[in-house]
Amino acid sequence: MITITLLSPTQQPIQNWNFSDQSLIRIGRQGDNDIVLDQFLQVSRHHLELKQVNSNWELYSQGANGTFINDVLISKAEVKDNDLIKLSREGPVLKIQITTSLNKSQSTPPQLLKPTCKHHGNSPNNLFCIHCGEPLVEEEKFISQYQLLRTLGIGGMGITYLAWDKTGKTGSQRLLVLKEMNADMAKNEKARELFEREARILKSLSHHSIPKYYDFFVENNKKYLAMELIHGENLEKKIYEKGPLTPKQGIELMIQLCQILDYLHSLTPPLVHRDVKPANLILRNVDYRLFLIDFGAVKEIGTPNFTRIGAEEYMAPEQGRGNPVPQSDLFAIGPTLTFLLTKESPIKYYRKQAGGDKLDVSKIPNIPPQLTQVLAKTTEPKSSDRFQTAQELSQALAACLTYY
Numbered sequence: 343m344i345t346i347t348l349l350s351p352t353q354q355p356i357q358n359w360n361f362s363d364q365s366l367i368r369i370g371r372q373g374d375n376d377i378v379l380d381q382f383l384q385v386s387r388h389h390l391e392l393k394q395v396n397s398n399w400e401l402y403s404q405g406a407n408g409t410f411i412n413d414v415l416i417s418k419a420e421v422k423d424n425d426l427i428k429l430s431r432e433g434p435v436l437k438i439q440i441t442t443s444l445n446k447s448q449s450t451p452p453q454l455l456k457p458t459c460k461h462h463g464n465s466p467n468n469l470f471c472i473h474c475g476e477p478l479v480e481e482e483k484f485i486s487q488y489q490l491l492r493t494l495g496i497g498g499m500g501i502t503y504l505a506w507d508k509t510g511k512t513g514s515q516r517l518l519v520l521k522e523m524n525a526d527m528a529k530n531e532k533a534r535e536l537f538e539r540e541a542r543i544l545k546s547l548s549h550h551s552i553p554k555y556y557d558f559f560v561e562n563n564k565k566y567l568a569m570e571l572i573h574g575e576n577l578e579k580k581i582y583e584k585g586p587l588t589p590k591q592g593i594e595l596m597i598q599l600c601q602i603l604d605y606l607h608s609l610t611p612p613l614v615h616r617d618v619k620p621a622n623l624i625l626r627n628v629d630y631r632l633f634l635i636d637f638g639a640v641k642e643i644g645t646p647n648f649t650r651i652g653a654e655e656y657m658a659p660e661q662g663r664g665n666p667v668p669q670s671d672l673f674a675i676g677p678t679l680t681f682l683l684t685k686e687s688p689i690k691y692y693r694k695q696a697g698g699d700k701l702d703v704s705k706i707p708n709i710p711p712q713l714t715q716v717l718a719k720t721t722e723p724k725s726s727d728r729f730q731t732a733q734e735l736s737q738a739l740a741a742c743l744t745y746y
Contacts, residue, residue, distance in 0.1 A: 348436055355515075358515035369390050369436070380550070390402060507556075540567065553571075555570075586683050669728045
């Protein structure tokens with residue numbers, strides 16, 4: 343059997359694939375590969391093949407950006423147990439583990455029995471042992487088949503965990519996010535509706551910048567949602583810790599956000615996220631792709647209105663009245679970009695206008711006049727006076743890049 347593990351930049355396992363009776367394994371970005379790595383731009387459509395020849399595995403590289411075994415560029419080579427394969431110089435790393443099967447009628451020889459690992463020499467930040475690969479936890483705790491590794495956050499709705507799908511129920515062994523709705527909140531009909539809606543909506547979506555849905559279940563009167571883990575940090579935390587972005591960086595991220603919103607608004611029926619803000623935007627470490635998270639407030643256009651949901655600083659006037667439209671999500675891009683460029687609450691830059699407030703960033707030195715005008719139009723009090731589609735706003739933002 344051969345096990346292939348995708349590692350994070352800090353050498354932590356992200357996802358596992360096990361092959362016990364397959365002699366040819368194809369890896370690449372294209373969907374017809376045995377291992378699909380479509381999130382990595384450095385990976386070719388059909389990057390490499392692993393072939394079993396007698397009892398050995400051989401690697402054949404087909405990637406335009408090269409393939410490296412233990413940091414050595416190769417085109418063809420034998421793969422051995424614990425080898426590290428890197429798909430291009432800056433691409434993802436795969437760890438190879440090869441297990442030689444024994445005759446089922448034989449008992450495992452004593453010399454092949456795996457000793458109990460003491461986990462010595464691990465960094466305090468390690469999630470998995472560098473020797474045996476098992477999770478590093480003081481006490482094993484499971485919810486369903488998911489092993490809890492760390493608490494990521496605690497809020498009014500419940501707890502978010504970093505978890506490990508050891509059994510591969512979600513398709514392979516992998517790290518994931520497990521959201522728990524506590525029993526008290528489950529008694530609240532509206533809270534229950536929002537949590538269940540997030541699971542239902544995520545299951546229906548398919549976009550490379552929206553976390554994948556894995557599982558939804560109930561255990562001990564608590565509801566759980568398992569979804570893709572994005573290795574990165576949210577933009578609110580990033581700005582507070584590292585300071586404001588340059589206008590060019592901020593504009594490019596908001597263009598990515600427009601692409602995500604264009605997907606949501608183009609669905610049938612259209613979806614309005616209703617909670618676009620820096621804390622719900624994650625920048626993935628490996629390729630700086632922006633992800634939109636937290637779909638608990640999502641609303642389908644055409645369903646009953648009058649529920650007020652959203653963050654005050656980022657909320658369009660009509661959304662505050664319980665009547666969100668797709669342009670409400672576009673409104674939120676204005677204050678979001680303002681925060682990214684200033685590290686200050688966008689409330690500071692709202693100015694009274696006929697019919698409501700809108701952003702005025704004309705006195706911020708590093709924001710050019712063209713971008714100032716875009717932000718003002720994005721936050722017009724009347725939705726009909728704003729950019730009407732995410733594509734239209736994206737084009738206006740792209741035009742601002744001519745200043746840089």
